[in-house]
Every structure is written in C-alpha cells, then in structure tokens.
Amino acid sequence: MFSFQPDRSQYPDIGPDGKFEIDLETGKFLKLWQGPNHPGITGNMSVELTVNGDEVVEGKTHVGYLHRGFEKLMERRTFIQVFPIVCRVCVPEPDFNEYCYAAAVEELAGIETPEKAKWIRALILEMGRFNSYMMSIGGIGGALGNGIVGQWLTYVRDLMLDRFEELTGARIYHMFILPGGVRAGLPEGFEGRMEEVLATAERYLDDTEKLLFTNAVFKKRTKGVGYIDPALFESYGVTGPNARAGGVAKDVRKDSPYLVYDQLDFDVPVEHDSDIWARATVRYRDLRVTIDLLRQILAKMPKTGEVMTSLPNVLHWKIPRGETYIKGESSRGEYGYYLVTDGSGYPRRVNVRGPSYTHAMALLEHLIPGTNIADVAALMVSLHTYPPEIER
Amino acid sequence: MGSLRDVLSPFTAWKHVIETPVTLKNPIGREAADRYRGFHQNDTEKCIGCGSCETICQNAAIDMVPVDDPKEGDSGLRPQIDYGRCCWCALCVDVCMTGSLTMSNEYTWVDTDPDAFRFIPGVDEKPWDAIAKGYQRPGERMLSGLTRPEMMEMEPEARIDNFDEIVAGYSREQAVLEADRCVECGLCVATCPVHMDIPDYIAAIREGDYDLGTQILYETNPFSEVCGRVCTHKCETVCAAQYEGEPIAIRWLKRHIIDNVSEERRLEIVGTPQVLPTGRKVAIVGAGPAGLTTAYDLARQGHAVTVYEAQDHAGGMMRYGIPEYRLPYDALDRDIAVIRAQGVEIKTGVRIGSDITLAQLKADNDAVVLGIGLHMGRSTRVPGSDAPGVEAAIDLLRRITAGEEVPVPKKVAVIGGGNVAMDIARSMARLQKQKYGAVGVTVTALEDFAHFLADKEEVTESIEEGIEILDARGPQEMVTFKSGKRKGEVKGLRTWKVISIFDDQGRFAPQYDEADEIVHEAEMVVEAIGQMADVSLLGDELTEALQWNRGRIAVDADGHTSEPWLWAGGDSVHGPDVIHAVADGHKLAASVSAMLAAKAEVAK
C-alpha cells in the first residue's frame, strides 16, 4: 500500500570488497550525528551516521560521554564501599548491579543469604524490570511519534518508584541489596499498594495495546524493519528480549535459575520475526509476565525471617583470592558481574557485563548499513540500549 | 497489511482527554516515604565521635570536627557532612557504633549558599532534627560483629582441685575474628593508663605480624604478658563496640600476641639498652609492676638500677596477691626476664628498713624510688576478729604462693566482695578440694550484687567452683568457742542482712536488718576487705619529714615526693591496679631520668 523503492541511480559504486567506498569529497555522502542529544537516542551516546540520500551506509557508535571509570573506582573501595556505587552503572534498572555485586561478594566470602532476602531481591529485580520495560515501550512509542505512550508509562513507572521509595528508602538508586541480604523487610500494607500499582499498570497497558500494538502506522514502521538474523545471535552476543524476538528463548531466569526463580511459575514469551515489532511485542508480553511474577512473589514470599546476615567487620573485610561470575536476566538481557579478589580488602577487578555492550556496539554497527535514516531511532530504541553499561 | 481495527483502535486514546491529570500540583513539600533516606540526624549525646561513619563513607563526605572537649570514651568530635558529596547510601548509619546517627525522611531544602549544605547534624539545628520518620538501622548493628568469640576455659570440675591456669587464650582463628571487630577508633588509648597503642597491636594481629605486635606492646608496657591476663582493662569500658554488643576483648588480644612469640624471640625483639652506661645509680624498693617498670625504663637509658625486694621472688602483688590459676608464675617470670635482660639487678629477700635502711640507699644512690604496694590487710575489728583462726586474705595469699603450709579447714568464711575476696575464696576452695574432695567456702559481702566490687567473671567462676557467695551481709562478730579444748578459737561468723549500704547520695551508710542474722559455721574466717601499705620502712624521721596526702605519700604529677632524692608510685600511692602501676613506673622513670640528666649537666 505504502511501499516504494528508492531511486538508487545516485548511489556510489560498490567496491570489490562489497562495501561502499566512502569518500566525503565526492559530495555523495553526508555525515550526520544522531546524539548525544537527540530524541531518537537513549541516554548519553551517539551514532555517527554516514548517509547517502536517506539511506545510511555506515554507522559508528560513540560512547564515553558519561564515562566515570566505575570499574576502576571499585578497585579503590573496600568491599562494602563498592556497594553504594554499583547501582550508578545503570540508571533505569540499577538493581541488577546491586544484586550481582552482592551475590558475587557473598560467593567469594562464603556468606549465606537468608531465604527471605532472596525473595525480596527477586521482588526488587522484577520491580526494576517493570520500570525498565515501561521506559522501553514508552521510548519506542516516542521514537515512532507516539509520545503519549511514553507519558502514560512514565506515570506508571512513577507509581512503581513510589513503591521503591517505601520499600528501599530511595526512588532511583536504591542502595538496598547489601552483601549479606537486603536492608529491610516489606513495610506494612505494601502488598496492597503494590496491587494498586499493578492494576493501574494493566489499565494503561491495555490502552497502550490499543494505541501502539493495534496501530497501522506503528506496524508499518516496525514490521520487517531492523531485522536481526538469529544466526548472528551467538556471534554478536545477543541475549534477552532481542534474542527472544528471534525465536531463541534465552532467559537466565530459566536457563540458570537464580534467587527464587525456580519456585515461580512463568513462561518466557517468544516471538519469531526478529524485527522491531517482534522486539517491542516480546517486551510488552514479558512486562505482563513481570506483573504476574510480582504478584506471585508477594504471595509466595515467607512472611517472617531474617533479611540480613551479620557481616564480619566491613571496615577490615578481606576476601580470599578468587574469581566468580554472577549473572541475571535484566530487561535487556544477560547482566553479569565478574569479580576477581586477591585476598586484600579491595576488589582486584570488577567487570560489568551489560547487554548493551554487545547490542549497541558491534551489533548495531552491523545492522545500520542499509537502514533508512528515519528508522535508525526505532532500530536503536528497539535494541533497548542503556549506554552507561557500555562505558561504565 | 493493516486492518481497519489497526486504524481505528488508536483513537481510543482520546478518552484520556477527560481524565484528571495525574501530576502533583505542588511537588515541593511532598512528604517522602517513612523510610526515605533524607538529611542526617545525630543524637550528639549518644555519639562518641569514633569516626566509623567517616571511615566507611566511600565519597569522603564526612569530616570529624571538634564540637566539645574530649573526655573518656568520647573524642568530642562529631561528624560534619558535606551534602555536595553525600550519596545517601546510609552506610554511615549502618556502621554507627552507638546508633546515634540516623536519617530523617526530609529531602527538600533550598538554599542559595552552597556551603550551607555542609553542616554538623545534631549540632547545627535543622528543621528535620525532630522528625521521627526516616532511615534508622532496622535491627542490630550488622556491619561489625556484636559478640566476642567465647574464650576456652577449663571446666569447673577440671580446675577446682588445682592451680592450673583457667583461661586458655585465643586461638589464631578466634583472635582474628575478635581483632576484626575493632573499628580502630582509638578511643581506648586515652583511657588506658599507659596509653597503649591498642588499635595498632590489634591490627598487627589481623595481619598476623606478632613481632610487630610485640614491639608495639613493649613501647608502652613491659608487663604485657601479665596485663594480657589480669589487667583491669578500663580500655574495654570505653570501647565503641560495647554500645550494641560486647566490647572488644582487648586484654585477651594482648595476651594472644605474647602467646605467639617465644621467649627468645621476645628478647630479640625488645633487645637490650642501646646506650652507653651513664654511671648513675638508682635504687628501687619493691619489685612490683611500678618498681620494675621504672627499672626497665631507667636501665634502657643506661642507668645502673638495683631493685630491692623483701620477698623471695620478684613480682610483688602480681606474684603474691594474684593466684596462680589467674596468672601463672612462669608468665610473670617471662615478663621479668625481659626486664632483667636490660641489666636490672633484682635483690630478693632484702627488706628495706631492717636489712638495709632507706638512709643507706639514699647515701649510695642518685635516686631512690618507692614502689612498695599494699601488703597489709585491713581488719573489720568486729568482736572476735583477733581470735585464732581469723586470717587476713592478703597474708594468706602470700603464704600460699610462698609454698608455706596454711591451715585448710573444711569450712571457711570470707568477709569481702572484691577481687581479693574471690582470690582467697577460690584458692582456699582448691586447697579444700585437694584435701577433702569437697569445697566449703562462704563469701559474705557488704555490697549487694548490683554494687558488687569484684569482676563479674570472678563471681561467676567462683559460683561455678562451688563457692557460696552471700551478698549484702554485714559482719558483726567472729563467734568463738566459749569452752572446751578449742576455747577462744573461731567457730563461725555472725552477719546481719544489709538493707542498704549507701544513702541516697551514694555515701556509705550501712543499714542492717538485725532480725536477719546468720551464723556462718567456719573454722577459719578470712578478712578480705581493704589493704594498706606498710610504711614502717620509712622510719619516724622520714615519715615526719615527708608530705602526706590523705594517708598516702604526697607526690607531684611525676611521682616526686617532698624529699628531693625520693620518688614513690604504684599501689601505695595511687591504689591497687597493675596497669596503673606500670603507668606510674614510666612517669617515675621519666622524672628520675630528667633529674639525672640535669645532674649530669651540672657535673659538666
């Protein structure tokens, strides 16, 4: 109905290696920076695009606008002092940093986490996933001209931030999952207030479904666009919803259950088209699963019990030489902490494995050539990128 | 592609047009959640200024600033927080040793002066100071251990028939666990009479560097092995760890260091005087902790030191007052060996005043130091207190140590509630157990358990060993046989119940319930109340010449008496306490040394 073929008569020749020979002097190319300040970019990053007409022939991801050297800062801090800074690696979904770091320290230091703390950790991680998906779906709506979805879902996210606030004492950086457990149990009446948020969320999601997922324009802009060949998944380290949208049911919660996920009843939504539509849909469906998981966790969580183990004096805390890798399924895929200790009171090395690291660098750069410039934003957003986890 | 539904469905979004907006009209003033982490509050009365909050702050947002003069157990410093750096992680609240530091749930504050955001919570008044909501530590302190490892001790059955040492000392694992609990605030250092570098030697334990630990101990205390066992550990009473748990077992940690260094190694670490002999001579009367510490210091400065001791062995009250099961003689001997190795000559069995006069010492030496201790026991002087069978605890303890035969009847009553009373009760109990296979000791103390003078563990251990302790009982009479072969000998102790021992101002004013009278059957009654110094060695002339201060020889801050050649210190001047005596020893040595240096100047 709306399809048209671009006029390729102005296109440059393709070289013997199958690539364009980009020579700006020819006047056939234009360099265009999408970001670091651009409505079609997520966070502090930019893509250096080389366009020919409205087709992008090359894209290079640039990060580093917010590099704070977290991994290095962690090496200068004692094990407990690392705790407050890990969450800052990822603003929209900070809790995986807290969980992975805490679990890594616990493993290397030989500390047991109380059962109830595991449930609360899972609760927090799902709350974070809820918020992250809200931003992601709102973002993809926004990137495709449907900003109202972004406003609705930001409101819903804010309601969840209220729950974060009353549970953890903070809205964005919760600093709640300490090595040894969590800081506190649930406040009085928390379950009821959470249910109100979830019900509101469901209402807005129903509206979102009508506005976004039952929308001819949205479908037109997303179906068949930004296709990722599932054969590339392993080569490019694709995980999470990006892989699940291409028929691969990768989900750490299922593949390698942590915390209490083996005690929860849930299915991993899978789509098969591996395009922007499929990625948005898989997130939308997984968000519905998350809402269900939040209800399950609150219902199944032990009502009593300790939430924190007494630690050795953290001011002199030393951890024997060793290394470990702890991972979890974030809203964007496999999130992990590689922690190396050397017997001293400081980590020897902390390496944060964020899913955006592979998705927004090698993969995005691979996907961009041949994309219409108008679709770059949607492509980017559909990969669900959080730049700080690339540059850390 | 694209059905009609896909075209129409999006229009349903228009229904939101008639919805009430969800945004807050005025977000400033919105109250945060109950446990929100907002601006700090500090209960400055509770805060001890230990600085753990500053240590843990990963953003260096906290400075410890003086707001008051320091006093025992309180540095007078309080945390000042720079909110330009604070990340609201609340680790400072979690680590706070007293629980004084909390956070209100107030988070909005507008000020045009950036420096206003740096203030001292609890000192600089803020509107949120009284807000109860906010972040408090949910339970007990979780970031540093609350309890000390249990000390391995001999079971009561195993220890009651012998004088073997009861306390085993910490293992490496236990010591590291305990050393780990220390937050290194150093509040204890000021309280320790000799200002031992406690956090430093505890750190040495954590590092496993016992040589360094020993070196640190010897910088301030040549009686570390003794003090590691019997110190009154005032340091532990100001320990930051005590507020929500047990104080660090500083005494046991000190002992752990010495336990892990052989005697030979210790001598190597401490070494011998590294200066040329000065040719100055100092005589010290009494080989107790004060005298020997003085001797140690002076010898290391190259002075020729001779210590005169009336008993057959050196050690003073550490040997003759403290029972072997608390302080084995060989432990004491190892400390003394290091002192002797400095060239200190100890002449035992020489009683000044009878064998040699003080005047003689004065004539032969550049200075004389008195460290004579409190070797005479007080008596209640109640009727019958001079009867055969009534003993003074301090005298009895000395005889047991000296290996003399002491009478061991089946029933013994002890008067007194201090550590000496426990010492003699437990010593007699051991002798009874050896002789009869059973313990028959009753301790009667004036004080009730709430005001007891003896250490808690002494009381507990005594009871474990089968000793009966009756609190709040006032001695009225030593009951004696009125006729028969044993006429005049003690057959019991009559006591009245003490209703109150102190008046409302805390002054001693015993009130008795005369109706509650008990006669404790006993063939020996031991008086273990106060002690006094035997100052007869001074002679009338010197006694008259000296200045006195309420029964004790008057000394200045350096231990110098009113006689220019004479110094005095230790128990007889400052009351009974080993570590205090060591502190006195250092002071005396410094003062004597200064005088000798001045003399040397003049001689030039």
Place this chain on the structure above:
Amino acid sequence: MKAEALSKMTNVEEVLETVAEFDREAHSFYTDLIPKVSKDIRYIVEELARAELEHIIKLRGLLASPNMRAHLKDAILRPVADRRFSDAIQAPELGDAPDDQEVLQYALAREQTAIEQYSELAANTPPGPMHEVFSYLANEESKHKSDLEALYYQIVHSGGV
C-alpha cells in the same frame, strides 16, 4: 514523785551548755591527739578537730541570736541519752597512738551519740524555734557521720580491690 520529775526536767540553757562542753572537749581531745598519731594519718584527726571547731562556732552563733535568748530558760525533758552523752565527754577511750581505723571508729561512735542526743531533744520540744535548732543539730551530726562513714568505707573496705 516531784523529785523524780525535777530530775527529768532541765532547761534549754543547761542542755546547750552541755552540748557546747561536748564539742569543746572533743575539739581539745582531737587537737591533743594530732601529734600523737603517725603523720600519714594525721589528716583524719585534723579534719575531726576542724569539724568540732566549726561546730563550736556555729553553736556560739546560735546562742547569741535574739530569737534563742528568749527561750533559754524554757523547760525541756532531759534526754535519756544524756547519760551516754556525758560519758562521751568525760572518758575518751583511745590508746596513746591509735591508727586510722581506731580514730575513725571512735569518731563514728561519738557522732552516733550526738545524733541520738539531738534527735531526742528535738522530739522533746514542741514545734518552734527550739525544735528547729535541735533538728538542725541532729541533721548536722548525721551529715558529718555519713562523711566519716564514707571515709571509713574508702579506707577500710574498698582499698585493695
């Protein structure tokens, strides 16, 4: 009957005279004792002497006050404790060179006697200036005794622990 009643009764002036005599005697007793005891414990005797002197001065001031003068001839019941009180004035039993504990025990006994004497006198006087004077004196002696007991506890019971 009447003779007995007479012997039971005395007057305020007489009573106060006895009290003053008691204090004067005590003061000179302690003053004499000072050089006899060893120098190290002399502070106790000196303090005791000083306390008695203060007492004498206080009593003299009382007697001189106009309020008191009006009541000097008031009749008053002779205290039962009077006998012991008089004894205490006359026959101090303390050796030639007593030690600190003996001195304190002696002083405590004297204080006890004085307290009993004044308390009884206070009980025997109707509410009014005289009653208050005796109550005050009893109270003074009690305080002094408490101080002495504290000293006694410190010296005899708590040194050595």
Place this chain on the structure above:
Amino acid sequence: MRELIEHLTPRYSLGAPVFQRPGLTFVDVKRDKLRALLLDLRDKHGFTHLVLLTAVDWLEEGRFQLTYLLNNRAADQTLGLRLYLDRANPMGDTIHDIWPTAATYQRELREMFGIAFPGSPRVDEEFILEGWTDMPPYRRDFDTLAYSQQTFVERGGRETHEPRATMKHKLYPEG
C-alpha cells in the same frame, strides 16, 4: 564439566581447573592453544556464547590475565579461560573472526589496559576516552585519586580530625 575438562586438558595443556561452583569453572590456557581451544569449545562442545572478554592486572606478578568467559546455555555451564600475558609487552590474539563482537572487547582492552590485539577491526580507534594521553587508566598503577586531585579543584572548608590524635592532644599531650 569435570569430564570435559579432563578430556580437554591433555589436548590443550590446560592448567589445574577451579570448580568455582556447579556451572562455573575457571582454567588456565596457554596462548598458543587458545584459538584451537575456543573453536573446539564453540563448535563441538556447545560453548557458543562469548559472555565477556576482559583483563585483570596482576601488577605485582608482572602479568595481565585475559579472561574469556564462555557459556553453554543448554548445559548451563560457564567456562572461564584464563590466559596470562607479559605485562611489559602485552600482546593478545584477536578472536573477532570467531566472535565478531570480540572486536569491541579488544578495542576496550587496547584502550583501557594497553593490550595490543593486532588485526582486530578498528582496534586503535578511540573507544571511550577521547584525547586521552595518560597511561591506560585501568592499569593498576594508574592512580585515580592523584589524577582527580590534579584535574579537579577541591572545594575548600573541609578539615577532619582523628579521634585518637585529638584525644592525645587534649587529654595527655605529654604522654
């Protein structure tokens, strides 16, 4: 996992394995055996997912550790291969042809640790740090505190006091 390691050890002269927990194993590998081992693991043993590639600076030991973390999703097994490089002249072998995404990791390692990966695409392009002239900052001998003190101005008005020294100064200055 033990069986696999036993099977691979003689063939690739692996070091002693560390079975960190069920599902996570670390083992040392020599540089000349790395490539063959990676291919073998990827193609024959299901370790198709390169989880991460990073370095650890063992400054005191004079070497860098490269950690190749591989995952076999079906078996829920993660294997960490540790490869040691001479710190004085750190040179790694590019594996971007095995996992294209490795190029990003290698570019970062080049920038942050100064480890060369000849042949890796765009390996010398600036990645996170633009205009950086100091030593590679993730090396242990790069002092972040000193850097920040040189680079940024401290705000005034700050002074702290040590409890112990304060008490000594006030309570027993002579001792």
